[in-house]
Structures are given as C-alpha cells and as structure tokens.
Amino acid sequence: MKLRAYALQALIVVAILLTLYGLATVVAARMRGLGVEPGFGFLGQRAGFDIGDTLIDFDAADTYGRAFVVGLLNTVAVALVAIVASLLLGAVAGLGQLARNRLFARLCVAYVELFRNVPLLLQVLIVYVLLIGRLPLPHEAWHVFGDWGPDVWLSKSGLSLPWPVWSNGALILERPVLGTFTFSGGATLTPEFIAVAAALTLFTAAYIAEVVRGSVQSVSQRQREAALALGLDEAQTLRFVVVPQALRSMIPPLANQLLNLIKNSSLAVAVGYPDLVAVADTTLNQSGHAVECIAIIMVVYLFLSLLTAAIMGGWHARLLRRQGGSA
Amino acid sequence: MKIIFLLAVLLCPGLACAGKTSDAILERGQLACGVSTGVAGFSAADSKGEWRGMDVDFCRALAAAVLKDPNKVRWSPLTSQQRFTALQSGEIDVLSRNTTWTLGRDAGQGLVYAGYIFIDGQGFLVHKRSGVMSAKQLDGAEICVQTGTTTEKNLAEFARASRIRFKTLMFENLRAVLKAFFSGRCQAFTADASALASIRANDSGKPEDYVVLPERISKEPLGPVVRRGDEDWFAVVRWTLFALLEAEERGITQANVDALRARSDDPAVQRLLGVGEDVGKPLGLDREWVYRVIKAVGNYGEIFERNVGPASLLQLPRGINALPRDGGVMYAPPLR
Amino acid sequence: MMARLKRRAWLSAGNLALGILLLWAGWHLFDWAVLQAVFLPDASACHALEGAGACWGVVAEKYRVIFFGRYPLEEQWRPLLAIFVMLGLLGASAIRRRRGRRLALLWASGLTVFLLLLKGGLFGLANVDTPRWGGLPLTLMLTVFGLGGAFPLAVLLALGRVGRWAALRALCTVFIEIVRGVPLVAVLFMAAFLFPLLMPKGWDIPSLLRVLVGIILFAGAYMAEVIRGGLLAVPKGQAEAAQSLGLSYWHVQLSVILPQALRKVLPALMNSAIALFKDTSLVIIVGLFELTGALGLAVDGDPKWRAFALDGYLFIAIIYWIGCFAMSRYSRALERTT
C-alpha cells in the first residue's frame, strides 16, 4: 500500500519534471527557430531606447540590464510612497469608521465602500485623465505655494519641486526652472507617477481600513470599559490597550495588503509609467527574449514579496515577543 | 494520448507540421490578416466596423487572389507589440500593417518581408502654438512614442546624433499616445510621418492646429510580412504586390479591367488578365487571379489615391512611392 | 466634568463644520453631475460646459461601443441578449435557495446559450470571432468562466496542499506560492507572449482562450489558499471518524470535509469572486476590449469626444461599483443565513 503510494508520487513528480523539461526544450527550439538564442546574455546588449522617468542615469547606449534596474527602482519608488501613504490613510479611515462622531464614521465607511468596489486599473486611468486633462500647460503652471513659499509648480508635466543636489562639493537646493517646453532642474513627480501612486494609495487604504477596523473591533469591549474605569481617557485607552492588541492580529492581513499593493504597482504600464513590467515589456518586444523577460519579472516580484513577508513577519514576531504573548 | 500530444509538441518545431499556409487559408475559407488598431488611410475600422485603408486593400487583394472573394478576410487589429507574436504563432497569415522592413526583423525573427507598399520616414507632430519649426528645436521637450516600434529606437539615435535631450514618454497602445498628446501631456508625438499625417487629419479634431515637422529622421519602408519557411505563400504575397504595380504600369484600372480583358490585344495585358499566357500556375493560383485582384481593389495607384493620396483625407503626395517612370521607386519585375 | 462638556462642544462644532463641508461638496457634486450636466449626445454642448458639468452625452453617443466593443453593429442584439441571460442566471442562483441538480442544469444550458449567442455559426446566426467580442458581455464571460475554471482547480490545489502525499504537497505549494507572488499583468503577458511559443505550430488558439487560461491559473491559486483555510478549520476528528466508518480517503475529503470547509469560507470565496470581477479589467493590457478597454476604444480615438474620457470612465466605474457592491451585499446576506 505504502509502496504503491510512493511509486505513484514519484511517477507524478517525474512526469511533471519531464513535461517542464519538454516545454523548456520546445520553447528553446522555437526561439532558436526565430533567430533568438535563449539565455540571459542579452542583458549586456545595448538597449537602444530611452526611458523618460528614471532615478539613476539612463540613456539609449546603456544595456538592457541597466534598463531593468531603472524599472525595478521605479517600481520600488512608487510602491514605497504608496505603502506609507496607504498605511496612514488606512489607519485614519479604519479608526474613523469606529469614531464616536457619526458623521465622520459614515464618511469613512462611504470612502471604503466607494474605493474598494471599483477596479484599480479604472482608478489609475481616472486619476491620470484628471491630471493630464485638467492641469494647466507648463507655461501656465500653478505656483502651488504662491510667490513666497518654496518653488513648487504643478502642471501637465507633473509636480516640479526644489531638490538638493551636489554641486562643487556642496549640497545646494536646486530649483525647477521653466525651459522652452517644460521644467528642468529640481525634481519632478510625473503625472504618471502621481496617478499610479495616488490610485494605489486610495485603493489599498480602503482595504487597510477594513483590516484596521476588524482588528480594533476584535479587542473586546470589556477591556475598553475596564481601561476607562481605571481612569484612562479615550486616547490613552486607544494607545495603551486597544492598539497594541489590535496590532498583533492586524499584521498578517496587513502584510497581505502590502503584498497586493506591490504587485498592483504593475498596472503602471497602463499609463506609461516605466516600472519593471513596462521596461520588461519594451525589452521583450525589442529583443525577442520573451521567456527571459517574463522570468525576470516573476523572480523580482517573488523576491519583493518574500522580502515584504519577511519584514512584516519579523515585526509580528517582535511584537509577540515584547508582549510576552499575553492577551 | 498524453504521450502522443507530448511527442507532437516536441517534434513540431523541428518538422514543419504546420503545412502550407495557402492550404490552411483555403480550408478556413478566410485569410487571417493582421492590421493596425486604427491608422486611418492605412488600416482603420469605419463607423460601421468595415476595415478601410491601403494595408486593408492589400489583404483584400490577397483574398481575391487566393479565395476568389475580397471579403473573405478575418481582420486582427494588432498593436505594435502584438504584431510579431501574432504572426509567429500562426494567428495571422500575413501582417499588413505599417511595419518597417529592417534587417533584424527580416532575418532574425522568423519573418520575411514580401516587399514594400509605402516608403516612409519618421517625423514629429507638434501643436502650432509651440512655434517649433524643426525637430532640432525640440531640445528638452517631452516626446510621446509608442513602444515596440522602430520609432522609439530612432528617436534615441536622433537625440544622440543631434546632441539634444528628450524626455521620452512611452505608451503601449496608440490610443494612449493620442490621449496623452492631444491633452497636452507631451509637446511632440513621433511616429512614421504618414501615420502622423493620418492622425493630424483624422484624430486631432483640428488639423489646422497641428503641424508635421519637415525632418524625416529615418527610413521606414513599410510592407507586408509573412512567416519564414513557406516560400510558396511568400511568393503569392510578393507577386500580388507586384501585380498591383504592374497593373498601374499597364494602365489597367478597376474601371477598365473588364473592357481590357475583352478587347486588349497587348500580350502583357492579356497575360495579366487571364486571357493569355498563364501567370497563375507557378503560384498555385488560377489564371484569372490578377483580373480578380484589380476588379476588387484597383491597381496600386488607385489604392494610393483612394486611401492616402492628395484627394484623400491624408493628402500625401505620391513622391517616392510613384512608379519609376514618374520618378519613384515602386518597381515590379516582369509578371511572366 | 467640565472637560467632558468642553469636548462635547468641540465635537459638535467639528460636526457642524464637517456637515457644512459635506453639504457644500454634495451640492457641488449634484450640480456638476445632474444640474449642469449634458445628457444628450451633443459634443458642442459638452465642450461649451468647460468642465462646469458632466458630459454624460459621451455615454449616450458611444454606448454601443462601450457595452459591446467591436462586436458587429447589426448583430449587437445578440450580446445584449447574452448579458440578460447571464444576469438572469446570476439572479436565479442568488434568489433560489435550493441548489443542486436543477441549478446545475440551468447553468449548463444558460452558458451554452450565452456562448452560442456570442459566437454564432449555428441556427442561422452569423459567426463572430472571439477577437471581436467586447464590452460588458466579455467582462461577464471572463468573470464567470474564470470562476468556473478556477474553482475546481482551487479545490484540487487545496486538497493537494493539505493532503497526505508529500510530493503533491510540495508541487501544489510551489505552484500556489509562485502564482500568488507575481502580478496578474505578468500572468497575462505570459498568456499573450509565452503560450504561443508553447503551442505546436499551426494551432492557433485565440488570445481570448489563452487569457482565460491565465486568469483561471491566477484566480485558482488565490482561491486555493482560501479553501485550504477552510479545510484546516474542519476539526480533525471528523475525518478520523468518517475514515473509521471505512470510507476511503478521497471519499472522506470530497463528501465530508470539503462541503464543510467550503461553507466556512463562503464569504472569503465571494471576495475572491469580486476581486476577479475587478481584475478582468486588466485584459485590456493584452488587447482584449472588455468594459474598460471598450471605453478607451470608444473615446480615446475620437477627437470629438476624447476630452470626455473622464465622464465615460466614471460611468463604467458606476457599473463596476454596482456589480461589486451587489456581490458583497449578497455575500453578507449569505453569511447571516448559513
């Protein structure tokens, strides 16, 4: 009986490995047939295309490999901004749903229901269309803080703001200046970046709000009453009694939402923000290395997912340890 | 069962188990033709969903030749990125869609070009209010471009060669580029000049507000493409193209084709129209195929005039796309 | 005491301010969306608004493309009917509490009719190839067939992952975790660019089918985790008891454990369904024109209406919202009754 089970298992594994091997051979043969030599050597070749929005220098003479790094950094940038913003917004909207102020609570519920139930892609497109449709041309850019505040401009070219740069060994604040066409100098958040970051934030925060609400509600009313009876005021009760407990049950589902956020940042292709997937897509088309490009996307996202899971897991473990596991 | 399937999968890339493209077309009763998702004058669906344009007419010509009916075509609208995969995988029989003939594509990707149907160059479209007169003045501008094209690479090369810098905005489909450009997100849109003329005339809403800059920064010979490894089908596609040119050269038009077939005593015309020497047999077609092609879509000149010529919406001059006798390069070897 | 009163006063002042703000915003929204809005398909009237009101005229002008994509104009009664068939099926399964064979039969025939209407080629209906399908019927089709394919896959994966066979456990785990670790966009690219390389030459599998397979694999992995949660929540004793009655392992799993597990995770499965419904919008990235893509098709290429893409997007956002909201309400109702 046992033996048969083992034999069957072994057979299944072998069959699957064989199939995978077969598929790999087919793909490799097909690619050779198309004149493309399978392998990652192409990463060292000249890319030949430019990327508009980069955190490190890049031009067409650089390699495909570097283009991937540019894309990865863009993915990480937009995801990090959205993570921080959606945690904040999600906490406010989540706690807000439980607020004593009924009006505010209703408002938070409405926000959650509104943004959870519309596809993220649609939200990205709506924000993007809103930005490029309603903002002024660079020459009529809005001076966000007026003439006295810092030099921040908002236009169809994005949000241009002063940025520190090294110049002759000193750190100076470089201000954006309007050129013939658009702003240069300083830093620019492009409408593509803003659209992706904003939509990711609004969408994910709605889910995070639900996580927060659920966890806080799971802390029993009794404990809360006990704390109040002990003379703690409401804020103190929240800070010392409710939040620490809620946090513990919150972290695993929160980690899930952050993972989703990172993966969802790939919707950037829809508005032309050059994230990892967009760069891989262009490379795939220019070089013909479809399999390798898709493999790179997968490995990188798996790595990012594992990294996030590890960080959140570590935090969770530390919390548990610090609280000694007492309820 | 599974094993047979696995074997089939394993062996197929080596052996040509696809069979002949022409046979597949006959069996299907339809020509699978890859076109663009919408560049008016070349290939675009009108308000009723009918496909129109030069590239469309070429596929209709092919269908008339092979299936004896220009309407037996299955259209696959493809973005720049999807087009080659669609051809390589067998989803389409021919790609007839403003696609540039380059060495890398012709030799390296399992594809072959059957020739060129429109010779073009890359240009820039800008809004008049920008006051820009030349591409060299675009230093520092944000430029919209579609990915998966020769265009994005030419742009990078042009910037290097003329020592200027662009901010490139890449979009994966044409409508996204149009949306971005016409809402003012970028100051210029670069693509094949013919496509720009089409977009200016058809998609801008206000053609007088936009100009195509005079520079042509690249060579873009656009032509039909087929899969490698089926010379017979390749020959049919290529000679259909030549037949369109030859018909123009001999003055055979959609209007006079019947009269000429009945009365012409020029052996070259008789040969083309199926009443003389057989020019169908070597291609595996019947002898009247050219007659049907001209009857269905007219000759090359007519196709050009109707879709993109000076009297059409696009108002493109014939220029280099004229027959050699008119100073162009559209030359067909003898059909005999 | 004083402090408390003071807080109250503050609170109500805040309330008042918030209330006024909401009223103000609500009024402006109403003004924009209804009072000033243009409802007729009149582009020049829309342009004259200069943003002061919504241009719902874009929907009035383009509703055919928005709802049916590139489907041939004179045949569009077919996808319209198909939408009603699908909505009828969904409605019937939601209302009637009795499940079972009758419902299964209803679905089987309903889906056949749905596909027949879209595809044609029989009973004198003209054949319409899958690349021309689009709009709402495509969204519904991808959602329903995606779920239909993903569910059995998810059950198998979940059973495999909690099952006795170590090798199978490992395989299922690896598959689930890999798929859950990558974005759907990557899976769709795979369907668009990689599957064709795997197919024998000359097998031309329409991209709709390839994409559907991609969606099924993706949703299957997510739902598998949900179902696994349910399987683990069923007390161990039950399996042992059933096995001691002499039932075989698979019999126990399928007829004792699984039904309980599924009942436990019904709300979570519903959430997966909602997520899938929203995710179908991504197929535009590989060139299929479901609702979201069809809107781009209708508006972005048309100079007269391009400026009103936003109003169009808001309109379809409302459609998605209604769909999702209805599903989540239904799921809550289920939660209460089971």
Ligand SMILES: N[C@@H](CCC(=O)N[C@@H](CS)C(=O)NCC(=O)O)C(=O)O
């Ligand atoms: N000729 C160039 C560019 C062709 C091309 O795809 N141009 C774009 C920009 S106008 C286009 O036609 N897009 C239409 C589409 O994607 O449907 C090439 O072969 O790479």
